[in-house]
Amino acid sequence: MRVSSSEPDADAGRRRSGDGGPAVPIHGLGVDLCRVDRLARALAAENSEFITTVFRPAEIARSRRSPRPAGWLAACFAAKEAVIKSLAGAEGRGAFWQDIEIEDRGRGQTIAVLHGRLAAIADQLGVRSIGVACAHDRDYATACAIASGPCGLPPEVGTS
Amino acid sequence: MDDQKKMILDYVVREYLEEDDDTEITYDTELISGGIVDSFSMVSLKRFLEKKYNISIPDADASPEAFDTVNSISALVDRFKKA
Structure with missing residues (x-):
């Protein structure tokens, strides 16, 4: 499942806000906040298990291209938490850090790609798409995610 | 068993409470729902x-x-x- 609030949307006209079209069924909303210094400390630790436990190789590689790797990873962590919270019904079924991949497409576009067990749970829940947005400054990173059902955003705009 | 619980409790107090935080932690204290251990801290606790x-x-x-x-x-x- 690969989803984004910013991807091309074939049904955009049908779902335009305020146009009287059918409402988008929201499955769940998630938000999270993360202190950047926590990631800075994890990055500074020699052989940081936190980083390799939580983040996928592509996410770690992406952070290294950022002028502020800790800020980028803090936003990535917040996004993962927001995605889990948006999947109401998935919380409580274990840890999913590696099942969520956050991709930065540039120009503010953020993509959440679900893998493995969490992708299967999202399918069971009827979630077809998750919109994600992130932001970070020097001290804090924040993210929000909106999961929508089968009549919401398009089923998928890619696969994993 | 109690040694194991004491080891876990000592780790939680040492790692997740601020030095000036005198919150009493018992074996039944709600750590996550009580805001003492968050999802970030869960990673290090699991490891x-x-x-x-x-x-x-x-x-x-x-x-x-x-x-x-x-x-x-x-x-x-x-x-x-x-196991």
């Missing part, structure tokens, strides 16, 4: 348990409920020590 007791806790079993009290954490450790 601590795996190293300390030479076990592997699958992600599917690392639920907030399983990590919510020292008693539930100790029960989780016991499950995988026996």
